[in-house]
Amino acid sequence: MIHRGVLQITARFIFGAWLFTAGALIFMTGAPVRAQQKLSPKWEELTAADFRAAIQQSKGTCLLPFGILEKHGPHLPLGTDLLNVRYVSLHAVEQEYALVFPEYYFGQIFEAKHEPGTIAYSMELQLKLLQETTDEMARNGCKKIIIVNGHGGNEHLLPFFAQAQMDKPHDYVVYVLDGGRSRPGGPAKKSSIADMHAGENETSNTLVSHPDLVHQDRAASESGADQKRQNLPENLYTGIWWYAKFPDHYSGDGSVATKELGQWNMDGWIAAIVESIRAAKADDASLKLQNEFYEKSRHPLDTRP
Numbered sequence: 001m002i003h004r005g006v007l008q009i010t011a012r013f014i015f016g017a018w019l020f021t022a023g024a025l026i027f028m029t030g031a032p033v034r035a036q037q038k039l040s041p042k043w044e045e046l047t048a049a050d051f052r053a054a055i056q057q058s059k060g061t062c063l064l065p066f067g068i069l070e071k072h073g074p075h076l077p078l079g080t081d082l083l084n085v086r087y088v089s090l091h092a093v094e095q096e097y098a099l100v101f102p103e104y105y106f107g108q109i110f111e112a113k114h115e116p117g118t119i120a121y122s123m124e125l126q127l128k129l130l131q132e133t134t135d136e137m138a139r140n141g142c143k144k145i146i147i148v149n150g151h152g153g154n155e156h157l158l159p160f161f162a163q164a165q166m167d168k169p170h171d172y173v174v175y176v177l178d179g180g181r182s183r184p185g186g187p188a189k190k191s192s193i194a195d196m197h198a199g200e201n202e203t204s205n206t207l208v209s210h211p212d213l214v215h216q217d218r219a220a221s222e223s224g225a226d227q228k229r230q231n232l233p234e235n236l237y238t239g240i241w242w243y244a245k246f247p248d249h250y251s252g253d254g255s256v257a258t259k260e261l262g263q264w265n266m267d268g269w270i271a272a273i274v275e276s277i278r279a280a281k282a283d284d285a286s287l288k289l290q291n292e293f294y295e296k297s298r299h300p301l302d303t304r305p
């Protein structure tokens with residue numbers, strides 16, 4: 001009996017304390033406690049109503065982290081680019097809020113079609129899907145879309161896509177953030193060969209984002225050295241150049257990777273994304289100029305006296 005009485009008093013006290021705390025919070029903030037909850041930056045995790053709030057909070061600024069599925073040497077996962085670009089994007093929006101689109105990996109990767117696990121959509125589909133994706137993002141309030149590129153093979157596709165936005169009027173701006181996956185300075189590099197794919201830098205980065213998926217003991221089981229099987233001038237381009245140099249789709253030496261180098265690279269990449277989000281939020285020129293350009297492009301003969 002005494003026991004139950006004590007329990008009842010304790011329960012009443014706890015409930016009273018809770019009411020007081022909740023009341024004080026509402027009083028202090030002037031809003032229900034629920035509204036103070038942090039919005040997830042992940043598109044797929046928000047309710048429809050919270051999505052509207054997220055668009056407001058992000059000022060219509062959204063990230064489209066762009067990965068790929070391709071072989072990454074003998075030791076890294078197929079989704080390395082996707083995993084790493086999402087890691088840095090999600091860390092960046094902790095510092096400067098923006099909405100993050102779900103997993104996207106529909107890019108240019110024809111050069112790895114001879115390796116297991118590569119998903120290479122046709123050129124037409126890559127462009128069409130990307131256009132419809134940004135159109136749909138914009139229709140939902142993303143008027144400033146930053147494509148964060150995590151894959152070297154997209155380095156021509158994405159500037160071309162951004163340039164192609166000038167063809168027809170759009171009520172949104174596409175920004176492309178390329179690079180950032182490595183940066184000069186920091187811990188001294190150990191590899192002596194070109195480091196372009198699944199090598200020292202990228203392996204180090206993955207040691208930070210997903211250490212459990214790195215099989216560093218296998219990194220030296222294939223050569224990531226340039227095979228130099230083509231003899232052409234530097235500025236004469238051919239699509240087979242990559243295969244000519246790196247037939248195993250591996251460029252560099254992942255065995256010498258370190259977490260310290262990865263942290264240096266990833267911190268730099270995160271800072272570059274934060275800077276881009278802030279710049280896009282502050283950018284009131286691009287859309288205005290786009291609209292001016294679209295209007296003039298409808299009657300080019302009138303734009304000059």
Ligand SMILES: [Zn+2]
Nearest residue numbers: 080081198202
């Ligand atoms: Zn990669």
